[in-house]
Amino acid sequence: MNRVTIATLLTVAPFAFAQAAEHKVTQKDRKFDKQHIEIKVGDTVHFENQDDFFHNVYSLSDSNFFDLKSYPKGESRANTFNKPGVVNVECAIHPDMKMVVEVKE
Amino acid sequence: MLIDVMFSALLIAADIPDTTGDNTDIMATSGAPPKPKSIWLVDGPPPHPADNAPNEHRHALGEKLFFDPKLSGNGEVACASCHAPDQGWADSRAFSTGVPGTPLGRATPTVVNSGYSLIQMWDGRFASLEEQALGPLAAADEMNAVPAQVIAYLVDSDDYQNMFGKAYPGEGITLQTLAKALAAYQRTIIVIDTPFDRWQRGDENAVSTSAKRGFEVFKDPNRGNCAACHQAPHFTDHGFHNIGVPELRNTGRDAGRHKVIPIAVLKGAFKTPGLRNISSTAPYFHNSYAKTLEEVVEHYIGGGRNVPNLSPSMKPLQLSHQEKADLVAFMKSLDQIPAQEEPSNE
Numbered sequence: 001m002n003r004v005t006i007a008t009l010l011t012v013a014p015f016a017f018a019q020a021a022e023h024k025v026t027q028k029d030r031k032f033d034k035q036h037i038e039i040k041v042g043d044t045v046h047f048e049n050q051d052d053f054f055h056n057v058y059s060l061s062d063s064n065f066f067d068l069k070s071y072p073k074g075e076s077r078a079n080t081f082n083k084p085g086v087v088n089v090e091c092a093i094h095p096d097m098k099m100v101v102e103v104k105e
Numbered sequence: 106m107l108i109d110v111m112f113s114a115l116l117i118a119a120d121i122p123d124t125t126g127d128n129t130d131i132m133a134t135s136g137a138p139p140k141p142k143s144i145w146l147v148d149g150p151p152p153h154p155a156d157n158a159p160n161e162h163r164h165a166l167g168e169k170l171f172f173d174p175k176l177s178g179n180g181e182v183a184c185a186s187c188h189a190p191d192q193g194w195a196d197s198r199a200f201s202t203g204v205p206g207t208p209l210g211r212a213t214p215t216v217v218n219s220g221y222s223l224i225q226m227w228d229g230r231f232a233s234l235e236e237q238a239l240g241p242l243a244a245a246d247e248m249n250a251v252p253a254q255v256i257a258y259l260v261d262s263d264d265y266q267n268m269f270g271k272a273y274p275g276e277g278i279t280l281q282t283l284a285k286a287l288a289a290y291q292r293t294i295i296v297i298d299t300p301f302d303r304w305q306r307g308d309e310n311a312v313s314t315s316a317k318r319g320f321e322v323f324k325d326p327n328r329g330n331c332a333a334c335h336q337a338p339h340f341t342d343h344g345f346h347n348i349g350v351p352e353l354r355n356t357g358r359d360a361g362r363h364k365v366i367p368i369a370v371l372k373g374a375f376k377t378p379g380l381r382n383i384s385s386t387a388p389y390f391h392n393s394y395a396k397t398l399e400e401v402v403e404h405y406i407g408g409g410r411n412v413p414n415l416s417p418s419m420k421p422l423q424l425s426h427q428e429k430a431d432l433v434a435f436m437k438s439l440d441q442i443p444a445q446e447e448p449s450n451e
């Protein structure tokens with residue numbers, strides 16, 4: 001094994017073997033159960049609807065734009081955050097439902 | 106003795122009545138625990154921004170402004186021209202006409218209880234009443250006012266000088282204080298003591314048996330399912346839904362909330378209105394599609410028209426003639442003015 005290969009392995013390995021974490025947020029009584037969470041780049045957040053009516057989850061942020069459409073009670077949809085930044089997450093149906101996902105390097 | 110004195114001092118400090126007397130006896134003898142307060146009741150006036158607490162001067166100024174047509178571009182259109190107190194603080198027309206006389210794009214929403222709204226307008230484009238106040242004033246198809254001319258008119262008036270000085274000392278006559286006064290006034294236009302509310306507080310005779318049944322239909326997810334969106338306590342989720350109301354004019358589909366927030370679920374979605382005083386604010390929906398509460402109920406029974414992006418909450422309902430009538434009776438119990446029919450025990 002030459003020196004270049006060793007150097008490459010050392011650089012890539014921590015990323016290749018780092019486990020992306022899963023996080024859970026619930027929607028209940030027209031609120032997200034957490035107002036602020038901190039996650040790492042590549043982590044996935046699952047948003048579970050526990051209300052008797054439909055919710056949506058979206059963000060218009062430049063770094064992590066996403067739209068999980070609308071879904072009923074008992075269903076959970078997920079988004080993986082691939083870029084660092086402070087992401088304002090809301091429910092489009094109920095604009096008083098807001099939270100922040102802080103994605104760290 | 107010392108303990109007694111201290112205890113009394115604590116009671117005084119906390120401003121609560123002495124509970125060592127008769128009250129304790131009543132509590133001890135009454136068997137059932139007190140009924141929990143209804144989630145549908147509204148306590149007190151709407152919240153307000155820290156820099157615009159209500160007072161009589163702000164109310165008086167806001168009221169004068171609200172009814173003053175001279176604020177408008179042609180001197181003929183006041184806020185109250187479309188938000189008329191004798192028409193449920195809205196108007197009975199399908200679409201209002203402003204200064205140029207052309208019909209507006211959407212029906213006039215009522216001012217009643219708008220102070221409790223977490224977001225303003227059919228499409229939620231204003232966050233507060235303070236922000237909202239200047240919208241119609243400056244809009245060309247509404248009051249068509251030139252802001253500099255409005256301020257000049259107010260500054261010229263001794264009355265207004267005096268009233269602004271009392272309402273907002275040191276803040277001057279500006280668009281900001283004008284908006285604050287209008288907002289402060291609108292926060293006093295509230296309906297929270299309807300027959301329905303009196304019933305929820307325990308007066309079983311406040312509403313008819315039909316209205317009581319109608320409330321059950323309203324809440325039941327398998328019958329009306331109305332409370333999925335018209336949630337407690339203001340009969341609104343402060344949210345936006347496409348309920349499949351057909352377009353009445355060939356101007357293309359109104360994108361509604363989607364124009365403000367470009368998320369697919371909001372195409373053709375409009376704000377859920379609160380329902381107190383609803384019987385005074387016909388016609389209904391954002392484009393006045395329904396002329397009566399009966400027509401509103403029929404619309405929901407049909408599950409909404411097959412329009413693009415119809416809310417998945419909309420589905421055809423199976424309601425009997427009695428249940429439909431009960432729903433309407435219930436909605437009429439949300440009017441501050443008591444319903445015409447006598448409470449009955451049918």
Ligand SMILES: [Cu+2]
Binds near residue numbers: 054056091094
């Ligand atoms: Cu929601």
